[in-house]
Amino acid sequence: xxxxxxxxxxxxxxxxxxxxxxxxxxxxxxxxxxxxxxxxxxxxxxxxxxxxxxxxxxxxxxxxxxxxxxxxxxxxxxxxxxxxxxxxxxxxxxxxxxxxxxxxxxxxxxxxxxxxxxxxxxxxxxxxxxxxxxxxxxxxxxxxxxxxxxxxxxxxxxxxxxxxxxxxxxxxxxxxxxxxxxxxxxxxxxxxxxxxxxxxxxxxxxxxxxxxxxxxxxxxxxxxxxxxxxxxxxxxxxxxxxxxxxxxxxxxxxxxxxxxxxxxxxxxxxxxxxxxxxxxxxxxxxxxxxxxxxxxxxxxxxxxxxxxxxxxxxxxxxxxxxxxxxxxxxxxxxxxxxxxxxxxxxxxxxxxxxxxxxxxxxxxxxxxxxxxxxxxxxxxxxxxxxxxxxxxxxxxxxxxxxxxxxxxxxxxxxxxxxxxxxxx
Amino acid sequence: xxxxxxxxxxxxxxxxxxxxxxxxxxxxxxxxxxxxxxxxxxxxxxxxxxxxxxxxxxxxxxxxxxxxxxxxxxxxxxxxxxxxxxxxxxxxxxxxxxxxxxxxxxxxxxxxxxxxxxxxxxxxxxxxxxxxxxxxxxxxxxxxxxxxxxxxxxxxxxxxxxxxxxxxxxxxxxxxxxxxxxxxxxxxxxxxxxxxxxxxxxxxxxxxxxxxxxxxxxxxxxxxxxxxxxxxxxxxxxxxxxxxxxxxxxxxxxxxxxxxxxxxxxxxxxxxxxxxxxxxxxxxxxxxxxxxxxxxxxxxxxxxxxxxxxxxxxxxxxxxxxxxxxxxxxxxxxxxxxxxxxxxxxxxxxxxxxxxxxxxxxxxxxxxxxxxxxxxxxxxxxxxxxxxxxxxxxxxxxxxxxxxxxxxxxxxxxxxxxxxxxxx
Numbered sequence: 001x002x003x004x005x006x007x008x009x010x011x012x013x014x015x016x017x018x019x020x021x022x023x024x025x026x027x028x029x030x031x032x033x034x035x036x037x038x039x040x041x042x043x044x045x046x047x048x049x050x051x052x053x054x055x056x057x058x059x060x061x062x063x064x065x066x067x068x069x070x071x072x073x074x075x076x077x078x079x080x081x082x083x084x085x086x087x088x089x090x091x092x093x094x095x096x097x098x099x100x101x102x103x104x105x106x107x108x109x110x111x112x113x114x115x116x117x118x119x120x121x122x123x124x125x126x127x128x129x130x131x132x133x134x135x136x137x138x139x140x141x142x143x144x145x146x147x148x149x150x151x152x153x154x155x156x157x158x159x160x161x162x163x164x165x166x167x168x169x170x171x172x173x174x175x176x177x178x179x180x181x182x183x184x185x186x187x188x189x190x191x192x193x194x195x196x197x198x199x200x201x202x203x204x205x206x207x208x209x210x211x212x213x214x215x216x217x218x219x220x221x222x223x224x225x226x227x228x229x230x231x232x233x234x235x236x237x238x239x240x241x242x243x244x245x246x247x248x249x250x251x252x253x254x255x256x257x258x259x260x261x262x263x264x265x266x267x268x269x270x271x272x273x274x275x276x277x278x279x280x281x282x283x284x285x286x287x288x289x290x291x292x293x294x295x296x297x298x299x300x301x302x303x304x305x306x307x308x309x310x311x312x313x314x315x316x317x318x319x320x321x322x323x324x325x326x327x328x329x330x331x332x333x334x335x336x337x338x339x340x341x342x343x344x345x346x347x348x349x350x351x352x353x354x355x356x357x358x359x360x361x362x363x364x365x366x367x368x369x370x371x372x373x374x375x376x377x378x379x380x381x382x383x384x385x386x387x388x389x390x391x392x393x394x395x396x397x398x399x400x401x402x403x404x405x406x407x408x409x410x411x412x413x414x415x416x417x418x419x420x421x422x423x424x
Numbered sequence: 425x426x427x428x429x430x431x432x433x434x435x436x437x438x439x440x441x442x443x444x445x446x447x448x449x450x451x452x453x454x455x456x457x458x459x460x461x462x463x464x465x466x467x468x469x470x471x472x473x474x475x476x477x478x479x480x481x482x483x484x485x486x487x488x489x490x491x492x493x494x495x496x497x498x499x500x501x502x503x504x505x506x507x508x509x510x511x512x513x514x515x516x517x518x519x520x521x522x523x524x525x526x527x528x529x530x531x532x533x534x535x536x537x538x539x540x541x542x543x544x545x546x547x548x549x550x551x552x553x554x555x556x557x558x559x560x561x562x563x564x565x566x567x568x569x570x571x572x573x574x575x576x577x578x579x580x581x582x583x584x585x586x587x588x589x590x591x592x593x594x595x596x597x598x599x600x601x602x603x604x605x606x607x608x609x610x611x612x613x614x615x616x617x618x619x620x621x622x623x624x625x626x627x628x629x630x631x632x633x634x635x636x637x638x639x640x641x642x643x644x645x646x647x648x649x650x651x652x653x654x655x656x657x658x659x660x661x662x663x664x665x666x667x668x669x670x671x672x673x674x675x676x677x678x679x680x681x682x683x684x685x686x687x688x689x690x691x692x693x694x695x696x697x698x699x700x701x702x703x704x705x706x707x708x709x710x711x712x713x714x715x716x717x718x719x720x721x722x723x724x725x726x727x728x729x730x731x732x733x734x735x736x737x738x739x740x741x742x743x744x745x746x747x748x749x750x751x752x753x754x755x756x757x758x759x760x761x762x763x764x765x766x767x768x769x770x771x772x773x774x775x776x777x778x779x780x781x782x783x784x785x786x787x788x789x790x791x792x793x794x795x796x797x798x799x800x801x802x803x804x805x806x807x808x809x810x811x812x813x814x815x816x817x818x819x820x821x822x823x824x825x826x827x828x829x830x831x832x833x834x835x836x837x838x839x840x841x842x843x844x845x846x847x848x
Binding site: 075101103106108138139327335337340345348356371373413415417418 | 495496497498499525527528529530532562563565674675751755756758759761764765768769771772773775778796797798835836837840841842843844
C-alpha cells in the first residue's frame with residue numbers, strides 16, 4: 001500500500017477534484033488503529049487447537065455502524081442478529097468466536113447468539129443490542145455456551161487499545177487461515193486527521209455476491225449511520241464482492257464497520273471529508289481482499305483479474321468474476337501455463353457483453369489474444385512470469401470505459417487436501 | 425441399465441399410461457447400434473499421442489437431425505456450423521476431430537470448419553451441408569487442414585456398420601477421457617422395434633446450461649426433424665444440462681442426434697411411439713451422463729444429487745446443480761467426509777425456494793439434516809458408505825412434488841494435476 005494523494009480514477013464516486021488536499025497513507029495495526037477502540041482475546045476452548053478463539057472490540061462511546069451480509073438463504077443466526085440491528089448509531093462492540101459457525105443450528109442457535117450478546121453486554125457494561133456477534137468455524141455444531149460464559153469476564157478484563165491487542169484479535173478469529181490479515185490507513189483531509197483500520201479472516205468458502213467472509217473495520221471519523229451504510233455497501237461492492245477463492249458462498253459472512261467519531265473529523269453527505277473517508281475505506285478493504293486472495297486455501301499465488309472496456313460496470317464485474325472463479329483457469333495458473341483459451345472461455349460464458357472484434361487478453365502484461373484469434377507470444381517468458389507471487393490478467397472487452405477488478409488465487413493440490421481433510 | 429416396462433414417473437411428458445406395451449432394454453454398441461449407420465476412424469496426426477483422431481458416422485439415407493449447443497458466447501465455428509443447419513431432414517453424417525478444438529481461431533477457423541465438411545462431403549459422396557462437424561481439444565490452435573485432407577479418403581474407405589466401428593468412433597473422439605462411453609437401447613412399441621445408440625466424450629470443462637460436451641446419437645426410428653428437435657431439447661434439459669464436472673462451460677459442446685427411419689417404425693407427434701422414443705432417448709442420455717460423471721477428471725467416485733419436494737422443476741434443478749457444482753462439497757466427498765453443512769450451504773445459495781421447517785438432507789441414505797438442525801447419525805457408517813463408487817445425496821426441499829437429478833463426481837488432487845499439466 002502506498003501513500004496516495006487523491007486523483008481521478010479512484011473508487012470514490014465524485015467526479016470533480018477535491019479543493020482540499022486529501023492524503024491516504026498506510027498506518028500500523030488493524031482494529032485498534034483508530035482512537036477509542038479496545039480489543040481483547042481469550043482461549044475459551046472452542047477451537048480444537050486450544051488457541052485463542054473468543055475476541056472482542058469495544059468502542060469507548062456509541063458508534064455509527066453498518067454492514068453487509070451473506071446472501072446465502074441458510075444463514076447463521078449471528079448474521080440475522082447483526083442485520084436486524086444495522087445500520088445503528090448506538091453500537092458499542094464486535095464479539096467474534098472462531099471454531100464453531102453456529103450455523104444450521106435451528107432455534108438453539110438463535111438463542112445462543114442472543115446469549116453471546118447478553119453475556120458480553122453484562123461484562124462490557126453495554127446494552128445487549130449494542131453488541132454485534134459473529135461466528136466462524138464448523139457448520140452444524142452448537143456453541144459451547146458454558147465455556148463462553150466462563151471466558152467472558154477474562155475477555156472483558158483484557159481489553160486494551162494497543163496495536164498488539166488488535167493483532168491478537170486478528171489472530172483469534174482465524175480458522176484455516178495461514179496468515180493474519182490487518183490493514184489500516186491514516187486519512188488527512190485539510191487540517192483533520194482520522195484513521196480507518198480493520199482485520200479479516202477467511203481462506204475458503206469465499207465467493208462474490210455477499211459479504212464474503214468476516215471483516216471488522218473501525219474508524220474514529222464521525223459519520224451518520226445512514227451515510228456510513230451507503231458508503232460501506234458501495235465500497236464492499238467494489239472490493240469484497242469481487243473476491244473469490246472457491247465459488248462457495250458461506251452461511252456466516254459479514255463485513256461490519258464501526259465509526260465512533262473520536263477523531264473529531266466529521267464526514268457529511270458531500271464534500272472532501274466524504275471523498276477522503278470513502279477512499280480510505282476502499283484502500284483498507286482492497287488491501288484486505290488482496291491478503292485474503294494471497295492466503296486462499298492452497299494458494300501458491302495471488303491473481304488480479306482486471307477488466308476494462310466494458311459497457312457497464314456490471315458487465316466488467318461479470319467477466320472479472322467468471323475468470324476469477326474458473327477452476328480450469330486457476331489450475332492452469334497453478335501449473336504456470338499461459339492457457340489463455342480457458343480465460344477467453346470464461347469470458348464467453350460470463351454473460352458479459354463484449355466486442356468479438358475488439359476483445360483482447362493480456363497475461364502478465366503479454367498480449368495473448370486479440371480479435372478472437374491467438375497472438376504469437378514468447379511462451380517461455382510467459383511461463384517465467386506466471387511463477388511470480390502475483391499474476392495479473394488484463395481483459396479489454398472493447399465496448400466502453402467501465403472497469404472492475406476481481407481478486408482470487410490459483411487452485412492447487414493443497415486446496416483439495418485442506419478441504420478433503422477438514423473435520424466435520 | 426435395466427430393461428424397463430414403461431410405468432409412470434419416467435422422463436416422458438405424457439400423463440396417461442400407454443395402451444400398447446413399451447419395452448426399453450439395453451442393447452450392445454453405440455453409434456452403429458441402429459440400422460443404416462456406418463462408422464470409421466483414422467489417424468490423421470492431429471493428436472500429439474498419434475492415436476486415432478478423425479472419425480465419421482454416415483447414415484445410408486438422409487436423416488432427420490437436431491441438436492443442442494453450448495451457450496458460451498465464444499463458440500467454436502463448428503458449433504455455429506451445426507446450429508445453422510439444424511433441425512434438418514437431410515443430414516447424412518457426423519464428422520469429428522479430436523486434439524484441436526478449432527475455437528478462438530477467427531475467420532480461419534470458420535473456413536476450416538466449412539473445409540472439413542466439404543472434404544468429407546466429397547469423399548462420402550454427400551452434400552457439404554449434410555455433414556455436421558464437431559471439434560474437441562486445445563483452444564486457440566488452427567486445424568492441420570492438410571493432414572485432414574490427406575486422411576479423408578482412408579476414413580471414407582473404412583466405413584463399417586459393425587459394433588467395432590462404433591466403438592472405434594467412441595475411442596477416436598476422446599481427449600482427456602480415460603474410458604470410452606457408449607450406450608444403446610432396443611425399444612419395442614407394439615409390434616415395432618427400433619434402436620437408439622450413442623457415444624459421448626468429455627471429462628473436464630463440463631457444466632450445466634448448455635450441451636455440455638460432444639455427444640453423438642443415432643436412431644433408426646422415423647421422426648420428423650421438428651418433433652425430433654423438441655424431444656432432444658426436452659431430454660437434454662433433464663440429462664446433460666444437469667451434469668457438471670468443474671463448472672466450466674466449454675466453447676465447443678454439442679449433443680447431435682440423427683434419426684434415419686431405417687427401422688420403419690414411425691414416431692408421430694403423439695401416441696405410444698413418441699413415449700417410447702423419448703424414454704429410449706432419455707435412457708441413453710442419462711446413461712451417458714453417468715458415464716461422464718464417473719470419468720470426470722480426477723474422479724474417484726460418481727455422485728448423484730437427487731432433489732425432490734420442489735415447488736417447480738427449475739427450483740429442483742437450481743438446488744441439485746448448486747450442490748453438484750460446490751467445490752467444497754466435492755472435496756469433502758473425496759475425503760469420505762459426511763460434511764452435510766457444505767451441502768446445506770450450497771442449497772442455501774442456490775436460489776431455489778425451500779421450506780426451512782421441512783427441508784432435509786440424506787447422505788448415502790442416512791438422514792443428516794432436518795428442520796435446519798443436525799440429526800445425530802452413525803459417522804462411522806456414513807464414512808464407510810462414502811467410500812463406495814457411487815454416492816447419493818438426497819435433498820427434500822419440503823415445498824412441492826417436483827424433482828431433478830444432477831450428475832457429478834468428487835474433486836480430487838488429480839483434477840488439479842490434470843488441469844495444471846494439460847498442455848496449451
